[in-house]
Amino acid sequence: DQQVKQNSPSLSVQEGRISILNCDYTNSMFDYFLWYKKYPAEGPTFLISISSIKDKNEDGRFTVFLNKSAKHLSLHIVPSQPGDSAVYFCAAHNNDMRFGAGTRLTVKP
């Protein structure tokens, strides 16, 4: 069963605009959430995270929002840059880590 879902396989955004990537989960026992970024032929790299006791975490151009009642997580990138073009995975931790299927973000110059 997929406990973490990213329903948008791809997203295209103009440079300078906001990118919003979404993630839904089903397991209310998840206690920590993370976003990873992946370039082709490389392993995923950690981007930003949020504890289940918080609703927002910000790091530079990246902000993660958590809505526990809706079991929904989102990543905002402002402003988007061409170098942000990559596949983004959300992940959720309980006893182990569960990953979504990923969203491919393309930022057009």
Next chain:
Amino acid sequence: NAGVTQTPKFRVLKTGQSMTLLCAQDMNHEYMYWYRQDPGMGLRLIHYSVGEGTTAKGEVPDGYNVSRLKKQNFLLGLESAAPSQTSVYFCASRKTGMYEQYFGPGTRLTVT
């Protein structure tokens, strides 16, 4: 610091052959993981280890075995490869008390 390294980077196997994938980390991390990535499926956990000499099953463990004889190494074995095991395999590690995992560059395995 090399971080997490994986060997080999690519491999082609025939059905029924065996092989071992090696993961090494130089960050003194306690936890190590093996994932597979398939199109539309994200990363799925195969096996993991919480320390030297210990291993546990993940989400999709069937057809794989692992060993962690040294803290810095985590081996993933396929005893009798099947085409369904064609995938990209990622190793990761993390420190106790932290959630962020550090990933290797991946191994692309094709089973014909």
